[in-house]
Amino acid sequence: SQWKIWSEADFTNTWKTRNKDAHKGTFGTGLLLAGSDEMPGSALLAGLASMKIGIGKLIIGTTPFVASIIASRLPEATYWFNGLNKLPNGDWPVGVKGIAIGPGLTDTLLVEEAIKKIWETNIPVILDAGALQKREYPKRNAPTIITPHPGEFSRITGLTTAEIQKNRLKLASDYAQEHQVIVVLKGANTVIAFPDGSGVINITGNPALAKGGSGDTLAGMILALLCMGENPKIAVANAVYLHGLCADELVKTRNENTIVASELSNILGELIYTLTHNIS
Template sequence: MKEIPRWSEKDVTRTLPHRNQEGHKGSFGTALLIAGSAGMPGAAVLATYAAMRSGLGKLTVATSSESIVAISSFVPEATFETDLLDRINDSQLDFNQYSAVAVGPGLLPDYKTEAAIDRLLPEGKPMVLDAGALSPRSYDSAAAPVILTPHMGEFSRITGVSVEELQKGQAAYAADWANRLGVTIVLKGPGTVIAFPDGETFINPTGNSSLAKGGTGDTLTGMILGMLCCHDNWRHAVLNAVHIHGACADEWIRTRSPHSLLAHDLTELLPVVMNSFEK
């Protein structure tokens, strides 16, 4: 069997975009994050914080009114759309202003979430789906790349294949289902697999057991969203976000216990870790 390549530190350094010194906030893209509900604002906070740190120019968070205080107190730079899920089929809504979209952190896998995804797939914006947005569905209407970020349990729910069976060949299953669904699959776990719909597949070499904690996936979703806005090549955005996310965890355990990492610590390390790839 052909060995699956790793997306290396050299690959990140080669493909991470330089910040245009003459740019303005509009130059670096505007993202839409649909996340957070009355009972789960924390996931939206984590994804928002990570997205704002990952290169975009502006971020709009579509969330419940109850979540706005929690998010804005932690990330005052974000702007908000309230109750967008209730208005998602309004023909007056304009998504042209957005460079990329992410849906799922802190959302329930219900009819409102499904309606939002159905509306957004044909809009032609790269879209990241996580958590409550990871349900079995067709992606035939997608007009731009779709990136799914499941852990093994969520991947089992999407595919109908047991976790035990998936663990026997996670890279092969990720590649197979990326091709079947026509999406990119970021299968999270030790040796995260990034499988593109055309069969191109990579293993991520960074990360450690400190990432086995609630909220780290929400942080990754935000990082991918932010990097989609500032990379010209969307594949590089996905691969670099996954690598740097793991590199932040590796930086953490250089001087601290892996038991002690909190998801927002990854984002606080991000400025220094990302800078190390820009030298």
């Protein structure tokens, strides 16, 4: 069938070693448009995930208030203050290789204006959370990735979450093919549907992830792998796979109720080391 379960081997076969002579430019610059004053943490969670999975440079477009919260825990990133408000004027940081927009954003009008500007570029983009609305997607040469949970997919499609949950694969794939976007339909066994009709089913993850902030972490991971130059299909599949695996690792020694999203990206280092060194 056109569906494939993403396995450990799929991950290890596609995970890249950094080139000896690489520099930070080699791993791309990501632009994260996320976080508002009442929802500042989402930008921190996505940013931590991006930096800790391997991106070269990260620019976070957010408010000064949010930046003041993030920066002490993520000093490796830089900021583009109120980037969302500047985007419509064509103001734009140089060298951006991938964009994620949406976590912690609630000003729908501003987000729409920003997305219109993004459509004019050929930069890969991830639409998450506040950027997930019923919409048309223009034809572009760069991938567009949407990461709805069932509630957000309901908002986008007009279907009920019950309908969606009964028919996750088909509905995600139909949407992906019709709109020519990559659909990451989240929840237990996340479904990744590609524009060509193929798709990936993820089997990592557990209900420790059923808590505020998990999705922000995933968005950051996808952004990073895209910026690092990975093929979009593999980038998305590996990010979803690792995101779930972090949770699976944490529940080996800790009760599932007690995991918080900021802990996920912390263990990527040892997790990937183990996977790529054939230790189990």
